[in-house]
Amino acid sequence: MTVIANRNEGQRPALHFTPNIGFMNDPNGLVYSKGVWHLYYQLNDRNLVAGHPEWGHATSTDLLTWKWHEKAIKAPSDHESIFSGCCVVDCNNTSGEFDESTGSDDRIVAIYTLHTQGHQTQDIAFSSDGGYIFTPYKHNPVLDIGWADFRDPKVLWHTLSNKWVMVVAKCHQFKVGFYGSPDLVHWHHLSDFEGAGVRGYQYEMPNLVEVPFDDDNQRKKWVLFLSIGPGAPLGGSFTQYYVGEFDGTTFTSDDNYLRTADLGKDWYAAQTWFNSPDGKAYGIGWASNWQYCNHVPAKRYRSAMSLPRKFTVREVPLNANTKSLSLISRPIDLSIARLPSNDAAMVYTNGSAKISPSIDVIYKRHMQGSTGAFEFKLNIKSVTSPARVTVDIANPSGRSVQLNFVVDDQGMFISMDRGRIRTGSSWDHPLFDDKVCMWVPSTQSVYDVHVIIDVYVCELFAIDGAYAFTNTFFLQDGVASTLTVSQEVTDTEVFDVYELCPLA
Numbered sequence: 001m002t003v004i005a006n007r008n009e010g011q012r013p014a015l016h017f018t019p020n021i022g023f024m025n026d027p028n029g030l031v032y033s034k035g036v037w038h039l040y041y042q043l044n045d046r047n048l049v050a051g052h053p054e055w056g057h058a059t060s061t062d063l064l065t066w067k068w069h070e071k072a073i074k075a076p077s078d079h080e081s082i083f084s085g086c087c088v089v090d091c092n093n094t095s096g097e098f099d100e101s102t103g104s105d106d107r108i109v110a111i112y113t114l115h116t117q118g119h120q121t122q123d124i125a126f127s128s129d130g131g132y133i134f135t136p137y138k139h140n141p142v143l144d145i146g147w148a149d150f151r152d153p154k155v156l157w158h159t160l161s162n163k164w165v166m167v168v169a170k171c172h173q174f175k176v177g178f179y180g181s182p183d184l185v186h187w188h189h190l191s192d193f194e195g196a197g198v199r200g201y202q203y204e205m206p207n208l209v210e211v212p213f214d215d216d217n218q219r220k221k222w223v224l225f226l227s228i229g230p231g232a233p234l235g236g237s238f239t240q241y242y243v244g245e246f247d248g249t250t251f252t253s254d255d256n257y258l259r260t261a262d263l264g265k266d267w268y269a270a271q272t273w274f275n276s277p278d279g280k281a282y283g284i285g286w287a288s289n290w291q292y293c294n295h296v297p298a299k300r301y302r303s304a305m306s307l308p309r310k311f312t313v314r315e316v317p318l319n320a321n322t323k324s325l326s327l328i329s330r331p332i333d334l335s336i337a338r339l340p341s342n343d344a345a346m347v348y349t350n351g352s353a354k355i356s357p358s359i360d361v362i363y364k365r366h367m368q369g370s371t372g373a374f375e376f377k378l379n380i381k382s383v384t385s386p387a388r389v390t391v392d393i394a395n396p397s398g399r400s401v402q403l404n405f406v407v408d409d410q411g412m413f414i415s416m417d418r419g420r421i422r423t424g425s426s427w428d429h430p431l432f433d434d435k436v437c438m439w440v441p442s443t444q445s446v447y448d449v450h451v452i453i454d455v456y457v458c459e460l461f462a463i464d465g466a467y468a469f470t471n472t473f474f475l476q477d478g479v480a481s482t483l484t485v486s487q488e489v490t491d492t493e494v495f496d497v498y499e500l501c502p503l504a
């Protein structure tokens with residue numbers, strides 16, 4: 001079955017992956033093989049809140065159309081859970097667990113945390129059919145240091161040292177452990193990484209990946225993602241990252257600066273696909289926050305993933321004198337999901353409509369479809385005196401959220417105002433902030449912004465992917481259907497506005 005099968009059951013996003021049923025959190029086991037992208041994920045299909053996770057499974061050939069499958073890895077008992085982990089393709093049968101009849105691309109190995117009360121170990125399971133049916137290794141666990149909080153393994157093949165490398169969270173020691181193995185079964189300790197940045201309550205979901213430079217795919221840099229929850233600067237959970245070098249034993253951060261992978265409230269547990277084609281880095285995050293994920297509106301299922309993103313690195317100006325090698329995040333190409341533009345649905349007012357003597361409505365569009373999914377881009381001119389651009393996103397009942405862009409000679413202040421949806425709503429939570437904010441320094445004459453709205457997920461990318469800002473919102477009585485852009489003082493261009501549709 002595909003995601004579109006239950007499109008009419010409440011407010012289900014058109015393009016963001018959601019589970020068929022139950023509560024979903026971290027992405028797991030991301031692996032690409034034989035033209036298929038596999039997405040496993042933490043799933044509690046017994047309830048709509050976190051608890052007793054196992055591995056759900058979905059596949060796609062385009063990263064936009066997803067097919068649900070049976071659970072891939074189930075808990076051995078009601079007293080155990082399958083926590084987060086990863087998958088690799090054991091093409092050369094380093095594990096010795098595959099026979100000659102299994103094609104090299106079908107040899108999928110899952111490495112995951114088995115959780116029992118007061119104890120977490122790293123276990124493995126083997127699939128000979130390309131990642132659909134797994135058999136746990138008969139001699140599990142493969143890594144056990146006797147700790148209660150030791151989890152979320154991510155494994156890669158390090159070519160120069162000719163071995164498998166695992167990064168795993170030593171949660172309350174605030175360290176990332178590095179382990180090596182020739183065969184995915186026998187592991188030995190290599191080193192620990194203890195970076196600066198935010199520690200919060202615990203480390204989770206480490207992810208080490210080589211990321212190409214933006215202007216040269218042959219040059220690459222190692223990026224270590226590390227998720228924190230709770231304890232994020234904006235509250236709850238978030239993902240930070242380090243840029244550096246890895247020699248097969250030790251990861252060394254270039255500068256140990258805190259870098260945030262996404263500056264919104266709702267992008268967590270970032271993971272990348274193993275074996276991505278052409279050596280590129282593709283990843284995804286969970287579009288929620290541990291502060292309120294168990295409480296947001298839900299009927300059949302709860303929570304969504306972000307759109308998959310393509311990652312690169314490039315030098316990003318922090319001010320007139322300083323640049324920093326930073327992660328660049330761009331959403332995957334949405335062109336196949338775009339509906340043909342309907343000029344009759346658009347009204348370019350060119351300032352002829354005024355909210356007040358100083359505020360011009362420059363663009364308004366009523367969406368023709370009912371998916372609640374659309375995208376648009378803005379070019380906002382930098383100015384010396386304070387100026388404002390407001391984007392109002394409303395449903396037919398008049399409920400709305402706003403994106404505000406305040407520009408001056410220092411930079412651009414971006415905020416999402418979710419406070420309006422509280423009035424008269426049947427749902428609320430004290431930690432679901434009215435406003436979420438992000439700052440972009442003044443380093444260019446025009447600020448480019450790309451926004452994707454998909455029912456209750458808003459993903460915003462600024463300065464060609466240098467800044468990402470993901471937040472959820474929940475409009476009562478219908479999905480968003482009207483886009484209105486107004487400005488005060490500055491010059492703003494609105495372009496590439498497309499309605500988006502689910503793909504069968």
